[in-house]
Amino acid sequence: MNVEHIPVLLREVTEMLRPGQDGIYLDATIGPGGHAEGILQCAGNCTLIGIDRDEKAIERAKERLKNYRNVHFIRDSFANIKAAVNSLGYDSVNGILLDLGVSALHLKSEGRGFSFLKDEPLDMRMDQRQGLTAEDVVNRYPGKELATVIWQYGEERFSRKIAKAIVNARRRKRIRSCRELAGIIEKVIRRGRIHPATRTFQAVRIEVNKELEELPAAIDAGVELLEPEGRFCVISYHSLEDRIVKNAFKKLAKDGLFNIITKKPLVPDRQEQRLNPSSRSAKLRVGEKI
Structure with missing residues (x-):
């Protein structure tokens, strides 16, 4: 592409x-x-x-x-x-x-998992050689730790609410795609000036790549x-x-x-x-x- x-x-x-x-x-x-x-x-x-x-x-x-x-x-x-x-x-x-x-x-290339607008695997790794993926963060991090990541790296004021929704959803089945994660967030956060998933995706990406x-x-x-x-x-x-x-x-x-x-x-x-x-x-x- x-x-x-x-x-x-x-x-x-x-x-x-x-x-x-x-x-x-x-x-x-x-x-x-x-x-x-x-x-x-x-x-x-x-x-x-x-x-x-x-x-x-x-x-x-x-x-x-x-x-x-x-x-x-x-x-x-x-x-x-x-x-x-x-x-x-x-x-x-x-x-x-x-x-x-x-x-x-990153956002537009197929299969990289950076965009909440795409139905593709949750990846977000800038370096494909590393182990940790966005799917790992979303499914393995304890709820409290996940909320901290979303708050600190996404500056998302609804971080606890989003983390709780993610934890509840992953109890039913593993969250594997960007669209799945975005859909979970959209159910608990109303649309505003930016897409409800914007800050959470930013936070998870920063955590995966240790950018800060x-x-x-x-x-x-x-x-x-x-x-x-x-x-x-x-x-x-x-x-x-x-x-x-x-x-x-x-x-x-x-x-x-x-x-x-x-x-x-x-x-x-x-x-x-x-x-x-x-x-x-x-x-x-x-x-x-x-």
């Missing part, structure tokens, strides 16, 4: 990253390669390192960037960026990009890799991610390691939001190593 990928805040990322011809740049969540292509279009002779734990994403990025030289791909988590970069023989980089969250490739647990480690490792005056760009899509990035940058600045370039996060303009509705919640924060 050919899923169109539109990189979010591409102009802002390339302006802030300031790629130079002799530089080494790390796209630690390369996905299908949209941002990486933008960087290479600005500085075609630079070295670009692309990391992603999703095999399909790496395949798409390789195809998209096949005409560029000096591009390296590594299948790994962004939490391991320092070891990944070192494995290629590089000790430092001139700029880093993290584009967090789930992409159109790995983010602080990735930022710390990235700062170690950066050359002085190298820039760190992070795009987040919900308040939990943004809060972690904001606080990490503030601590780095307080410790004298970092200048915060974006006093307020950059957000997509109206035209970009209209062309790419999934960009609406995006926030870009940028720091520069001292």
Whole structure:
């Protein structure tokens, strides 16, 4: 399935990253390669390192960037960026990009189990090599633990009600599909501005992939890799991610390691939001190593 990928805040990322011809740049969540292509279009002779734990994403990025030289791909988590970069023989980089969250490739690709709109197995693994799936979380976690996950990672005020409904439903039969889970939630939560299952699916996805647990480690490792005056760009899509990035940058600045370039996060303009509705919640924060 050919899923169109539109990189979010591409102009802002390339302006802030300031790629130079002799530089080494790390796209630690390369996905299908949209941002990486933008960087290479600005500085075609630079070295670009692309990391992603999703095999399909790496395949798409390789195809998209096949005409560029000096591009390296590594299948790994962004939490391991320092070891990944070192494995290629590089000790430092001139700029880093993290584009967090789930992409159109995940939501629209068949059989990945990220979308509550599809009748497919509950999976949600960005890395198919790992064991834990969304089906495991939904069917094995005790009710109290499930409610905590939905509350903490989904900021869902009806977390206990949803967890109770899930536990009651799985007593009758194992919950195996996205549509089943969405249907259980829809029965207990009224429709509002967003689909009732939106926050729960976000929470389960974050739990499966340990996204928030790995983010602080990735930022710390990235700062170690950066050359002085190298820039760190992070795009987040919900308040939990943004809060972690904001606080990490503030601590780095307080410790004298970092200048915060974006006093307020950059957000997509109206035209970009209209062309790419999934960009609406995006926030870009940028720091520069001292």
